[in-house]
Amino acid sequence: MITKLSIYYWLRKIFVSRFIQILINRNFIRKFTFFLIYKSNHWNKYKKINEDNFLVSGPGSIPGNNQTNNVINNLDIFIKKNNIKSILDMPCGDFSWMQDLVKKNIDINYTGYDIVKDIIERNNKKYSSNKINFFCRDIVNEKTFDNFDLIFIRDFFIHIDNESINRILINIKNSKVKFLACSNNNNESFNNDVIAIGAHRKINLTIKPFYLAEIFHTFSEEIDDRFITIYKIIPIT
Secondary structure (H helix, E strand, O other): OOOHHHHHHHHHHHHOOHHHHHHOOHHHHHHHHHHHHHHHOHHHOOOOOOOOOOOOOOHHHOOOOHHHHHHHHHHHHHHHHOOOOEEEEOOOOOOOOHHHHHHHOOOOEEEEEEOOHHHHHHHHHHHOOOOEEEEEOOHHHOOOOOOEEEEEEOOOHHHOOHHHHHHHHHHHHOOOEEEEEEEEOOOOOOOOOOOOOOOOOOOOOOOOOOOOOOOOEEEEOOOOOOEEEEEEOOOOO
């Protein structure tokens, strides 16, 4: 008998293919592929989703482990030192570990964007308040990110093509934003662009074709070649 999990698994296999993605509208592919990744629980080795302990954002987002605690502690220091009052987290995923950072900064305004509608609806039902909100957005097609002190993008650029990354970066640079914090592989020497949406490779934003070389602050996630790199945004004139 074919289960729902196996259907999502095989559909993800089909759609995370460069050949298929050449034939189909990229906006649809982006939305459908990340939906399939969520429904198959791909980033957690296809384990059945636990509705009572909802974790679908992968091993790098498990609350309470050394990696996420290290990211939380470093971001908390940065937030307090730089008087950060608002954060845009994209994609926000299941909000499982980020909620611990928000709890350390109870006066902060938090906004989460994600392309998967089911996750956003669940997050709003469980976590939303006058200071915490979630919206279903395709980040690549957002034109402006105005009025956030900090935009946080973790483990997303590794899954999309370089042109889409640059589109996001240009729109951020044109927005009224103070800081951008991104996952980065600081030691990577080449940005491979041969990638299907939803696949992954390492990304270094400081080199061609992104050239975000003016680093304001960076810290290691203390696992592999993974860093969070923070840039002060100077709007394009």
